[in-house]
Structures are given as structure tokens and as C-alpha cells.
Amino acid sequence: MEIEYQAPASLKETVALLAEKGERTCLIAGGSDLLVWLYQGLLEADVVVDVQRIPELSVLQFSPTDGLTIGAAVPWCRVCEHPQVAAFYPCLSLVARLIRSIPVKGRATLGSNLCTTPASSDAIPALIALEATCNIAGPQGQRAVPVEQLWAMPGQTTLGRGEMLVSVHLPVPRPHSGAWYIPFYPGDETDMIYVRVAASLALNDDDGEILAARVVLGAAAPTPLLLNTVSAVLVGQAPSEPVLDTAAALARVATWPTKDAHGNAVQRAQVAGLLTRRALCGALLQAKREIQPALHQDPGGLTVSTKESRYRFEGNGVQ
Numbered sequence: 001m002e003i004e005y006q007a008p009a010s011l012k013e014t015v016a017l018l019a020e021k022g023e024r025t026c027l028i029a030g031g032s033d034l035l036v037w038l039y040q041g042l043l044e045a046d047v048v049v050d051v052q053r054i055p056e057l058s059v060l061q062f063s064p065t066d067g068l069t070i071g072a073a074v075p076w077c078r079v080c081e082h083p084q085v086a087a088f089y090p091c092l093s094l095v096a097r098l099i100r101s102i103p104v105k106g107r108a109t110l111g112s113n114l115c116t117t118p119a120s121s122d123a124i125p126a127l128i129a130l131e132a133t134c135n136i137a138g139p140q141g142q143r144a145v146p147v148e149q150l151w152a153m154p155g156q157t158t159l160g161r162g163e164m165l166v167s168v169h170l171p172v173p174r175p176h177s178g179a180w181y182i183p184f185y186p187g188d189e190t191d192m193i194y195v196r197v198a199a200s201l202a203l204n205d206d207d208g209e210i211l212a213a214r215v216v217l218g219a220a221a222p223t224p225l226l227l228n229t230v231s232a233v234l235v236g237q238a239p240s241e242p243v244l245d246t247a248a249a250l251a252r253v254a255t256w257p258t259k260d261a262h263g264n265a266v267q268r269a270q271v272a273g274l275l276t277r278r279a280l281c282g283a284l285l286q287a288k289r290e291i292q293p294a295l296h297q298d299p300g301g302l303t304v305s306t307k308e309s310r311y312r313f314e315g316n317g318v319q
């Protein structure tokens with residue numbers, strides 16, 4: 001079956017094409033997912049619309065007053081190499097470096113990652129922790145939604161008919177703030193990540209009290225979980241061992257009690273608690289500027305190299 005290929009040069013033209021061509025029209029950015037789905041017959045399309053020529057979707061720019069804008073067609077390698085992403089959003093820079101396949105890093109985009117893989121994405125927990133918003137364009141014009149509101153259910157976004165993701169925007173980091181991301185691989189580097197946690201904190205300059213906090217669990221439920229319960233116990237407190245213990249306990253009970261090939265519900269809950277504590281420690285150290293974030297550096301002293309497994313299950317425990 002032949003598929004029509006279109007490569008419009010403007011956003012307006014693309015939105016018009018989506019409206020004109022109807023439901024069996026697919027956007028394509030890097031193609032690392034879509035081409036596989038089409039080839040394997042998992043998806044059928046009459047028209048494929050390439051978004052790589054649209055200027056708004058190729059933007060990657062930082063402004064100290066406005067923050068960071070990442071166009072939906074920007075590949076991971078550009079995020080990875082961007083000096084201001086590394087300087088101002090080290091947590092996101094870390095995520096980009098963790099994409100393990102080099103060909104995928106060169107083609108696949110952060111925007112499509114948001115539109116396709118809510119449960120297994122590395123980017124989504126970090127973006128939610130960093131309070132990112134999605135800029136969306138469609139027949140009714142443009143709108144912005146927080147990243148955590150992009151999914152209706154696993155694999156299904158809240159994008160309306162004819163709508164598309166234009167870019168993701170991250171606000172300027174607050175003063176005395178930090179963020180960290182920790183994935184968990186149950187086995188070697190070929191394993192799927194089992195649970196991952198992103199955390200962000202902003203501290204009061206005077207007394208170190210927590211002014212804002214976000215903890216997000218990925219792959220712990222069908223969609224990413226922003227733990228408002230954890231934010232509620234952290235905000236207004238000075239960071240302390242008991243406060244971190246409470247946050248970890250809340251993360252443990254937030255995971256879905258499901259069992260899969262990677263482990264059981266008890267293990268998943270335990271990992272979520274452990275990583276929540278460590279991600280918060282990482283965010284805290286950054287907020288206090290006690291660590292200069294770098295790849296393969298885990299604030300808890302554990303490597304995040306993709307070559308080694310970080311933790312291992314022993315019965316129902318984690319080592």
C-alpha cells in the first residue's frame with residue numbers, strides 16, 4: 001500500500017494538512033517508532049506528515065528570563081549537547097545522556113517521546129519535576145498544558161483531533177533549587193527500566209526551608225505519578241531524615257500493586273521508596289550547590305552508568 005508523504009514548511013500548513021487529510025494521517029519526527037509500527041503493520045496510515053522542516057518544532061533555546069524551549073522535532077542528541085541545558089537543567093541533560101542507543105539518540109525526539117511512551121519514558125518524570133508545559137497547536141489555535149496533563153490513559157494523549165505538539169517549555173529554575181533523576185534497571189543494561197524517580201526542590205535562602213517540591217514516579221503505574229502527597233509533607237519543612245523517610249513511605253504506597261516480568265508489587269514499592277529518597281537527596285545537594293552534576297554520578301554514591309546494574313533484587317529486598 002502506498003503512503004502519501006508530506007513535508008510542510010510551516011506550522012499553519014501542517015495544522016491545515018491534519019484537518020484536511022483526516023484520521024489516517026500521522027505526524028513523523030525522527031521516525032524511530034512510527035516507521036517500525038508501519039512496517040510491522042501495527043499502524044495503518046494514508047498520509048505521513050514530516051514535521052522536521054517546521055521552524056517552531058526545531059527550536060532549542062534558553063533565555064535567562066524565559067527559560068528553555070525545546071521544539072517537538074529536536075532530537076535527543078541536541079538536548080544532550082546543549083551547554084545551557086547542562087548548566088541550568090542538569091537533570092534533563094542526564095536524561096538525554098541516558099538514552100542508550102546512539103542511533104536513537106540521533107533521530108528520536110523528546111516531543112515524540114512525550115506523545116507515545118508515558119509509562120516507559122525517561123524524559124517524562126524529569127519534565128514533570130521541572131514543571132514543564134507543552135505548547136500545542138490545532139484547528140482552534142494554540143494552547144499550553146502542564147506535561148502531567150498530556151495523557152488521558154496509557155498510550156493515549158489528551159491532544160484533540162488535528163492537534164499536535166509544537167514544543168516543551170521549562171521555566172527558569174528557581175533560586176536555590178535542584179532536581180535529580182534516578183532510573184532503576186533490575187538486571188543488566190538490556191533490561192527495561194523498572195521504576196524511575198525524578199525529584200525537584202526549591203529552598204528558602206534564609207533558613208533552608210523547602211518552598212516547593214515535586215516527586216514523580218515513572219513506570220510505577222500505567223501513567224507517570226506526580227506525588228502531591230509528597231509535596232504536601234515536604235513544603236514548609238526543613239530537610240531532615242524523618243521528612244525524607246516520610247516522603248519515601250508515601251512513594252512506596254503510591255505504586256500500583258502489579259506484578260510483571262521485571263518484579264512483583266513489593267519490590268516495585270520498595271524501589272520507589274528507595275529511589276524517592278535518593279532523588280530528593282540529589283535535588284537537595286544541587287539546591288545547596290554541593291554537587292556539580294555529571295553523568296554517571298549518583299548523589300547517593302551509586303553509579304548511574306548504563307553499563308552496570310544499579311541495584312539488584314534479593315528475594316523481596318533490594319541491594
Ligand SMILES: Cc1cc2nc3c(=O)[nH]c(=O)nc-3n(C[C@H](O)[C@H](O)[C@H](O)COP(=O)(O)OP(=O)(O)OC[C@H]3O[C@@H](n4cnc5c(N)ncnc54)[C@H](O)[C@@H]3O)c2cc1C
Binds near residue numbers: 035072120123
Ligand atoms: C532502540 C530504542 C531505544 C530507546 N531508548 C529509550 C530510552 O533509553 N529512554 C526513553 O525514554 N526512550 C527510549 N526510546 C524511545 C524513544 O525515545 C521514543 O520512542 C522517541 O522519542 C520517538 O521519537 P521519534 O521522533 O523517532 O518518533 P516518531 O517515530 O517520529 O513518532 C512517534 C509518534 O509520535 C507522534 N508524533 C511525532 N511528532 C509529533 C508531534 N509534534 N505532535 C504529536 N505527535 C507527534 C507520531 O505521529 C508517532 O505516533 C527508545 C526507542 C528505541 C527504538
